[in-house]
Amino acid sequence: xxxxxxxxxxxxxxxxxxxxxRAPHMGTARLLQILDQDHTWAHFQGQKxxxxxxxxxxxxxxxxxEGGAAFRLAVSNNRYVAIPSHLNNEMIVPAVMELIDDSxxxxxxxxxxWGRHLFGxxxxxxxxxxxxxxxxxxxxxxxxxxxxxxxxxxLGRASVKFESFDYLAPSFEFLHGLQNVVFFTCHSVExxxxxxxxxxxxxxxxxPKVRVIHCEPVGWQLNDELVRKAETDNKIEMPxxxxxxxxxEVDDSFSARMPVALGWNRNLVACLMSLQNQGAIKIEFIxxxxxGNDIYNPSTIIQWTKGP
Numbered sequence: 001x002x003x004x005x006x007x008x009x010x011x012x013x014x015x016x017x018x019x020x021x022r023a024p025h026m027g028t029a030r031l032l033q034i035l036d037q038d039h040t041w042a043h044f045q046g047q048k049x050x051x052x053x054x055x056x057x058x059x060x061x062x063x064x065x066e067g068g069a070a071f072r073l074a075v076s077n078n079r080y081v082a083i084p085s086h087l088n089n090e091m092i093v094p095a096v097m098e099l100i101d102d103s104x105x106x107x108x109x110x111x112x113x114w115g116r117h118l119f120g121x122x123x124x125x126x127x128x129x130x131x132x133x134x135x136x137x138x139x140x141x142x143x144x145x146x147x148x149x150x151x152x153x154x155l156g157r158a159s160v161k162f163e164s165f166d167y168l169a170p171s172f173e174f175l176h177g178l179q180n181v182v183f184f185t186c187h188s189v190e191x192x193x194x195x196x197x198x199x200x201x202x203x204x205x206x207x208p209k210v211r212v213i214h215c216e217p218v219g220w221q222l223n224d225e226l227v228r229k230a231e232t233d234n235k236i237e238m239p240x241x242x243x244x245x246x247x248x249e250v251d252d253s254f255s256a257r258m259p260v261a262l263g264w265n266r267n268l269v270a271c272l273m274s275l276q277n278q279g280a281i282k283i284e285f286i287x288x289x290x291x292g293n294d295i296y297n298p299s300t301i302i303q304w305t306k307g308p
Contacts, residue, residue: 010113014146017114021149028119028150035116036088075298078219078250078289091291092186092215093121095301099211100125104132105178110165111188112136114146118160126158134158135174137165167192170199172206181207186215187299190264200275204306211305214268217297219288220256221269230260250289250298258296272302279307 013035020031071082074089083089096107096117109118115136122134138144144162151160163174167189175181183203189195204210220226229236236256244254259265275281284303292298 011142014114014142017146018149021146021153026153028153029123031150031153032116032120032123036086073244073246073295075250075289075292075295080244080246080248080250080295082246089291089293090186090215091299091301092184092213093117093124095213095215095303096121096182096184097125099182099213099303100129100132102129103180103209104129104182105180105207106133106135106175107182107184108135108137108172108175110137110183110185111167111191112138112147112162113140113143113188114138115150115160115162117184117186118147119150122158122160130158132158134160136160136162138162139164139166167195167199170202172202175206178207180209181211183210183212184215185213187217187297189214189216189268190218190259190297192265193263194267195265195271197271197275197280200271200281204281209306212303214302215291215299216265216268216302217255217259217292217299218265218268218302219250219298219300220252220259221266222286222288222300223252223256226252226256227266227270230256230266234260236260244295252289255289255296255298269302272304276304276307281305281307 017031017035020026020034070085072085074081074083076083076089100107107118107121109115112118118134118136125132136144136147138147144164147160147162151162161174165171183206200212203212226236236253238253238257242251242254244251269286272281272283276283281304284305285301286303287301289298290301
């Protein structure tokens with residue numbers, strides 16, 4: 001079966017997933033591995049960042065072409081680092097795993113796409129929590145179709161269900177009767193320029209016990225000056241001599257350029273801080289710029305629960 005490699009866009013990626021689901025003896029673990037390999041290839045075929053360009057004619061590049069590892073620039077622990085190209089440098093799955101215990105009934109991802117994180121999470125914790133249920137919430141019909149096709153590959157496993165969901169009109173009726181729910185998002189709130197407080201109120205009352213993790217490119221929003229610049233200028237200017245320093249701390253001005261230029265989220269941090277001041281939620285911790293697969297929009301973890 002021929003499957004398109006190095007998908008150029010989300011629609012092409014979903015078509016590849018649907019083709020893979022039709023392959024004989026396909027399972028979720030195998031499918032995720034194939035997709036990860038395709039994304040690794042895309043980093044080099046697409047010359048994703050200048051670091052790959054620098055390696056093009058070097059020994060490291062030749063080593064990669066012969067089966068060795070090459071590297072790319074990424075973010076870890078609020079610093080710029082070089083990581084092997086094949087690594088998926090995300091924190092969301094291990095962060096969610098830490099919140100799951102014997103009393104957790106369901107894990108819900110908002111803006112889940114086709115459910116990569118949910119299926120990966122299930123592969124890791126299903127043996128310890130066989131009764132845990134998984135819900136993927138997604139706006140696009142094609143994303144829902146792809147997720148449901150993957151879920152149908154192994155019907156005997158823990159349930160992964162997909163629900164139509166709109167960030168601007170949140171509803172969690174499908175969770176009715178559940179007592180302990182973990183919500184998470186990963187670079188999906190970023191697509192909503194101004195998120196409303198009604199989303200978080202709806203999450204907080206979805207069950208008696210609720211814990212939430214956001215993994216979003218919003219570390220720059222902790223800088224009030226950058227937030228003001230984003231509102232007044234709609235762009236973040238950088239000095240002509242600016243350069244990324246390997247091992248140096250993440251520059252929030254650089255991180256803000258892409259979200260501001262593309263109209264991504266500008267108020268998640270402010271919204272959560274406001275809700276905490278109201279007593280509606282309690283922010284447990286914020287870990288700025290803790291991970292990321294490139295240097296342009298590093299991930300910040302924000303964890304919260306219901307207010308006292």
